[in-house]
Amino acid sequence: xxxxxxxDVKGMTKQFDGVIAVNAIDLQLRRGEICGxxxxxxxxxxxxxxxLCGLLRPDGGSGSCLGFDxxxxxxxxxxxxxxxxxxxxxxxDLTIAENLDxxxxxxxxxxxxxxxxxxxxxxxLAGRRNQLAGELSGGxxxxxxxxxxxxxxxxLLLLDEPTAGVDPKARRDFWDRIHELAGAGITVLVSTHYxxxxxxxxxxxxxxxxxxxxxxxxDEIAGDATLEEVFIRLTEASTDNYQP
Amino acid sequence: xxxxPVFSPAxxxxxxxxxxxxxxxxxxxxxxxxxxxxxxxxxxGFAINSDPKHLATAVLMADRTPHARTILQAIRTSGYxxxxxxxxxxxxxxxxxARGEIQFLVTVPSGFSRELxxxxxxxxxxxxxxxxxxxxxxxxxxxxxxxxxxLQHELQGPFAHLATTAxxxxxRIHPRYNPEGITQYNIVPGLMGVVLTMTMVMITGLAxxxxxxxxxxxxxxxxxxxxxxxxxxxxxxxILVGYVQVCxxxxxxxxxxxxxxxxxxxxxxxxxxxxIIANLAVGITFSxxxxxxxxxxxxTFFFFLPSILLSGFMFPFRGMxxxxxxxxxxxxxxxxxxxxxxxxxxxxxLGEIWPQIWQIGLFVLVAVVIAVKRYRRTLD
Ligand SMILES: Nc1ncnc2c1ncn2[C@@H]1O[C@H](COP(=O)(O)OP(=O)(O)OP(=O)(O)O)[C@@H](O)[C@H]1O
Ligand SMILES: [Mg+2]
Numbered sequence: 297x298x299x300x301x302x303x304d305v306k307g308m309t310k311q312f313d314g315v316i317a318v319n320a321i322d323l324q325l326r327r328g329e330i331c332g333x334x335x336x337x338x339x340x341x342x343x344x345x346x347x348l349c350g351l352l353r354p355d356g357g358s359g360s361c362l363g364f365d366x367x368x369x370x371x372x373x374x375x376x377x378x379x380x381x382x383x384x385x386x387x388x389d390l391t392i393a394e395n396l397d398x399x400x401x402x403x404x405x406x407x408x409x410x411x412x413x414x415x416x417x418x419x420x421l422a423g424r425r426n427q428l429a430g431e432l433s434g435g436x437x438x439x440x441x442x443x444x445x446x447x448x449x450x451x452l453l454l455l456d457e458p459t460a461g462v463d464p465k466a467r468r469d470f471w472d473r474i475h476e477l478a479g480a481g482i483t484v485l486v487s488t489h490y491x492x493x494x495x496x497x498x499x500x501x502x503x504x505x506x507x508x509x510x511x512x513x514x515d516e517i518a519g520d521a522t523l524e525e526v527f528i529r530l531t532e533a534s535t536d537n538y539q540p
Numbered sequence: 541x542x543x544x545p546v547f548s549p550a551x552x553x554x555x556x557x558x559x560x561x562x563x564x565x566x567x568x569x570x571x572x573x574x575x576x577x578x579x580x581x582x583x584x585g586f587a588i589n590s591d592p593k594h595l596a597t598a599v600l601m602a603d604r605t606p607h608a609r610t611i612l613q614a615i616r617t618s619g620y621x622x623x624x625x626x627x628x629x630x631x632x633x634x635x636x637x638a639r640g641e642i643q644f645l646v647t648v649p650s651g652f653s654r655e656l657x658x659x660x661x662x663x664x665x666x667x668x669x670x671x672x673x674x675x676x677x678x679x680x681x682x683x684x685x686x687x688x689x690x691l692q693h694e695l696q697g698p699f700a701h702l703a704t705t706a707x708x709x710x711x712r713i714h715p716r717y718n719p720e721g722i723t724q725y726n727i728v729p730g731l732m733g734v735v736l737t738m739t740m741v742m743i744t745g746l747a748x749x750x751x752x753x754x755x756x757x758x759x760x761x762x763x764x765x766x767x768x769x770x771x772x773x774x775x776x777x778x779i780l781v782g783y784v785q786v787c788x789x790x791x792x793x794x795x796x797x798x799x800x801x802x803x804x805x806x807x808x809x810x811x812x813x814x815x816i817i818a819n820l821a822v823g824i825t826f827s828x829x830x831x832x833x834x835x836x837x838x839x840t841f842f843f844f845l846p847s848i849l850l851s852g853f854m855f856p857f858r859g860m861x862x863x864x865x866x867x868x869x870x871x872x873x874x875x876x877x878x879x880x881x882x883x884x885x886x887x888x889x890l891g892e893i894w895p896q897i898w899q900i901g902l903f904v905l906v907a908v909v910i911a912v913k914r915y916r917r918t919l920d
Binding site: 346349350351352353371374375377379381383384385386387388389390394398399401402403404428 | 548550551553554557558561562565566754755756757758759760761762763764765917918919920
């Protein structure tokens with residue numbers, strides 16, 4: 297892979313029916329970096345992540361992701377990216393094991409059966425392998441989605457609110473695992489509304505109304521205040537700006 | 541970096557396996573697939589009649605005399621018969637009937653005039669393709685009424701006594717393929733096409749819209765499947781369902797309605813595949829166009845209505861106005877009806893039904909091209 301930057305994009309822009317959802321965002325992520333993606337509801341986090349992996353066509357912007365051009369080589373990017381969607385998007389009428397098996401087949405994973413078994417084991421889902429995904433509790437669905445998006449050993453994880461609805465113990469386990477992966481050189485862009493999780497990121501990017509307002513380490517951003525206070529202030533300020 | 545393959549059989553198989561499991565778990569849909577054919581069989585057990593005119597007729601003139609011409613003229617003025625061809629032999633005429641190009645063949649035997657004038661009551665032969673009794677019934681009835689008076693002007697003077705006799709010649713009617721004129725023979729095989737059209741289009745029509753509505757499309761797209769892998773993957777499992785329906789209806793046709801099966805069942809089962817695929821392809825094309833499942837269902841009905849009305853299932857094809865026939869020719873059901881009636885009732889072989897097969901094949905090709913073009917690889 298070329299360069300030290302896993303994500304290097306400039307001016308990423310997306311409009312929906314003339315309304316700007318993401319406004320000229322520049323973002324760089326080093327390899328092995330964990331970047332927290334923050335911002336109020338509707339600020340454009342999901343839209344930005346979708347553009348990164350080519351699921352939405354940007355209206356403007358350029359750059360590369362894992363060395364591939366974000367516009368022209370979006371399909372190559374998707375093969376190397378583990379994308380966990382905000383909304384549960386696995387098949388509710390398939391069992392946990394069948395869902396994982398489907399993903400493994402779609403990525404033509406060598407040693408498919410073993411990989412699926414290992415992933416079930418790792419996430420503590422082995423006992424529920426034959427349960428329909430639709431019958432799982434919210435938190436377990438999240439864990440399944442996470443296991444599935446990491447199955448093909450991607451270089452870059454794009455996680456859209458992966459811990460929403462997950463209990464504290466499981467969240468801590470999850471973040472331990474994220475750090476483990478980052479240590480192994482995997483880059484992680486993770487959106488969250490939890491400030492304790494934001495604290496555990498190397499860098500934070502704060503979005504509001506599609507604009508990237510702040511980008512830096514948690515300490516740089518918070519200073520003496522808490523992250524929570526800073527972001528509430530930022531949100532209020534930008535809301536005032538955008539009120540007609 | 542390994543280049544992305546254009547088409548991966550492994551990923552296609554992944555789609556097929558997934559769709560199979562989902563199909564198996566979806567009890568309601570599966571029940572519908574079996575229930576619809578049964579209900580339709582019950583409902584359409586009766587016939588729907590109408591009065592088509594201008595039916596394609598060929599004539600074999602072995603006796604070119606004024607009397608023969610007068611009779612043909614009288615037949616033409618009845619409005620039911622259009623003379624479209626003159627054939628030279630019995631064999632040639634029979635072939636046209638078998639291929640369904642003509643509805644009737646009128647034969648004026650040699651020596652017709654001579655025998656007529658001698659008062660020997662010669663035979664005028666009318667052979668009818670009676671697979672669809674509704675199409676031929678009125679035409680044949682009108683002919684019987686008309687012929688008694690056809691020669692009144694010709695038979696005058698010394699021959700006047702011939703005109704007053706009951707009938708100066710005998711009209712002999714040979715209904716071919718369905719001599720008793722039983723409408724179930726026509727309806728029940730046709731029903732197979734109707735059921736397949738309805739259920740197959742609907743089921744794949746929902747295929748992609750359902751993924752979009754449930755949000756699973758986002759995940760599926762992130763795994764970079766090629767359009768053809770998704771489209772074919774969603775078609776394959778339902779071919780099996782189509783065959784289950786076909787077998788159900790064939791069994792009912794044989795054992796409940798006693799429909800004769802003259803032709804090759806193996807040939808029929810092989811050709812049914814093309815028709816099933818055609819309908820699944822239409823559905824999947826709708827699925828790439830519709831924004832949600834409701835729209836997909838509406839489009840299914842939009843396709844189903846002309847199929848049932850203009851294919852020759854509901855009304856005899858030749859009785860329809862020209863423009864309706866043009867539309868009908870595009871629809872796979874029209875061609876399938878000709879195939880199944882041809883094979884089951886007339887004993888048609890591959891050679892005779894081939895024109896219908898390739899026309900359905902062409903339809904499939906167009907549908908798949910549209911589907912691939914319309915298939916969206918992003919969420920926009
Ligand atoms: N498909 C779409 N069509 C039209 N508008 C859209 C679409 N997707 C997103 N938007 C709009 O774009 C803006 C950004 O939405 P986005 O989902 O990216 O926000 P978000 O930061 O992920 O919010 P949340 O924290 O609630 O997940 C919103 O105003 C939303 O209404
Ligand atoms: Mg979001």
